[in-house]
Amino acid sequence: MHCPRACPTKRDTNPLTYSVRYCSHSNHSSAKEELPPRLTPCAFSAFLKVLNSSLHLPTGGLVINFCTQCGQEVNLLIPQGDTHQRHVCTNCGHIHYENPRLIVGCVSTWDNKILLCRRAIEPRLGYWTLPAGFMENGETTAEAAVRETWEEAGARIAIDAPFSMISIAHINQVHLFYRGRLMSPEYSAGEESLEVILTKPEAIPWSDFAFQSVEITLRRFLAEAEQKRFSFHESVLAPNT
Amino acid sequence: MHCPRACPTKRDTNPLTYSVRYCSHSNHSSAKEELPPRLTPCAFSAFLKVLNSSLHLPTGGLVINFCTQCGQEVNLLIPQGDTHQRHVCTNCGHIHYENPRLIVGCVSTWDNKILLCRRAIEPRLGYWTLPAGFMENGETTAEAAVRETWEEAGARIAIDAPFSMISIAHINQVHLFYRGRLMSPEYSAGEESLEVILTKPEAIPWSDFAFQSVEITLRRFLAEAEQKRFSFHESVLAPNT
Numbered sequence: 001m002h003c004p005r006a007c008p009t010k011r012d013t014n015p016l017t018y019s020v021r022y023c024s025h026s027n028h029s030s031a032k033e034e035l036p037p038r039l040t041p042c043a044f045s046a047f048l049k050v051l052n053s054s055l056h057l058p059t060g061g062l063v064i065n066f067c068t069q070c071g072q073e074v075n076l077l078i079p080q081g082d083t084h085q086r087h088v089c090t091n092c093g094h095i096h097y098e099n100p101r102l103i104v105g106c107v108s109t110w111d112n113k114i115l116l117c118r119r120a121i122e123p124r125l126g127y128w129t130l131p132a133g134f135m136e137n138g139e140t141t142a143e144a145a146v147r148e149t150w151e152e153a154g155a156r157i158a159i160d161a162p163f164s165m166i167s168i169a170h171i172n173q174v175h176l177f178y179r180g181r182l183m184s185p186e187y188s189a190g191e192e193s194l195e196v197i198l199t200k201p202e203a204i205p206w207s208d209f210a211f212q213s214v215e216i217t218l219r220r221f222l223a224e225a226e227q228k229r230f231s232f233h234e235s236v237l238a239p240n241t
Numbered sequence: 242m243h244c245p246r247a248c249p250t251k252r253d254t255n256p257l258t259y260s261v262r263y264c265s266h267s268n269h270s271s272a273k274e275e276l277p278p279r280l281t282p283c284a285f286s287a288f289l290k291v292l293n294s295s296l297h298l299p300t301g302g303l304v305i306n307f308c309t310q311c312g313q314e315v316n317l318l319i320p321q322g323d324t325h326q327r328h329v330c331t332n333c334g335h336i337h338y339e340n341p342r343l344i345v346g347c348v349s350t351w352d353n354k355i356l357l358c359r360r361a362i363e364p365r366l367g368y369w370t371l372p373a374g375f376m377e378n379g380e381t382t383a384e385a386a387v388r389e390t391w392e393e394a395g396a397r398i399a400i401d402a403p404f405s406m407i408s409i410a411h412i413n414q415v416h417l418f419y420r421g422r423l424m425s426p427e428y429s430a431g432e433e434s435l436e437v438i439l440t441k442p443e444a445i446p447w448s449d450f451a452f453q454s455v456e457i458t459l460r461r462f463l464a465e466a467e468q469k470r471f472s473f474h475e476s477v478l479a480p481n482t
Contacts, residue, residue, distance in 0.1 A: 009261070010323055027465075041397060044248045056391060060332055063309070063310070063311040065309060065310055065311075065312070066308060066309055066310070066311060067312075068305040068306060068307055068337075069304070070307065070308070071306070071307035071308075071314070072311070073312070081432060084377055088242070096309075097375065099342045099343065099377065100376050100377075100378055100380075101341060101374055102340065102341060102415060134305050134338065134340055135340055135341050136340065136341075137323055137340060137341055137413040138410050138411070140408030140410050141406065141475070142408070142477075143408075143410070143473070151324065162406065162475050164477070165382065165403065166383035167380075167382050167383070169379050169380050169381050169384070170379070172379065174343060175384060191322060231473075232472075232473035234382070234383070234403050236381050
């Protein structure tokens, strides 16, 4: 998508070089002194896309150019009494808070086999993953895991317990995986999956996994399944891991 | 805040009656047939405020009227291939995803006493709580708990483990509490606290707690502290609980 403003960087063809340029649109505000230099929206989006793609991670970037309440331009500044930069409307003063998103999924089993999906969408199209996705408004974390498994793998599951929580701060995400069981050995590829399998642990395609958080979770699950004693795990994924 | 559109319901003085009125601004789109009737932004905000206030819960409502990318009006519809209603731009087609937010805090102890704050802000101004708040972009869940405890209670803590996770689907929030320890018996009220105390379990002001998720977490913590064995707890808070 093109930048909706006529900023000079939109003609730059290399998205990585965007990161050293700044937009000319942030200097019209009455609160001029408080404004830090700012990346153009298209530059930031492009930079995040390249960064996340190289890290094999779904995108967590969100750019706000205009106010959701009145449609006027926003500026990036630290509101009074706050400690973080926010997009603040130059017209009505509305503050646009951005917070990390929860990605929820499940390690589901049937007869000691694991349910896996091969992705039909980017990022990491063609690679393997556990059924998982963005938690939606109006649902609980467990409901999100059940829904995602139904949507992506066509499988009905019963949830056992939360199993693995992984913070990925540089893409503003928290990944949460449950343990669960298929209610019958029925499954089918949803719109976001190329294929779905129930695989024995020894046949898991480790070298073709889409995301590190999924691989970490599954390795932990198999180790604990062997000991027949599960606990809850918390960890952090940094850009260089 | 007034509704930025000149919708007739903004003159209604009882926010609860807003819920049965619909905005006249959702019928200008080319995708007219796909549009469901829609609450006015001000009506929805007011309704959520009253609902959350009566439930003693922080607000989780977010209204989107205009596109964050190009500043044009948005419509509420289900995009192709999606299963949920989203705010979609009538001009550039940008889809505005809204997802639950994580509120992170900590049960922090020093010498078998618990660190508590009395709220200096709405909702539930004047009532007691554990230090907790919205997780910010760029941090891990544990970092969020440490930061919130520093900001609200002026206390430096070491994190032990995740302890309690509570889904509150009707306000689009997940509350996550850690166990932790103060690094020294120093604390002071931050901007969002009227006072901060280190209290013995028998002196906890149970009848004056701000939020049910905090009370549930603290009761579980004290029960397990007595047995000197902690686990991770997951639960759900529904509107009628």
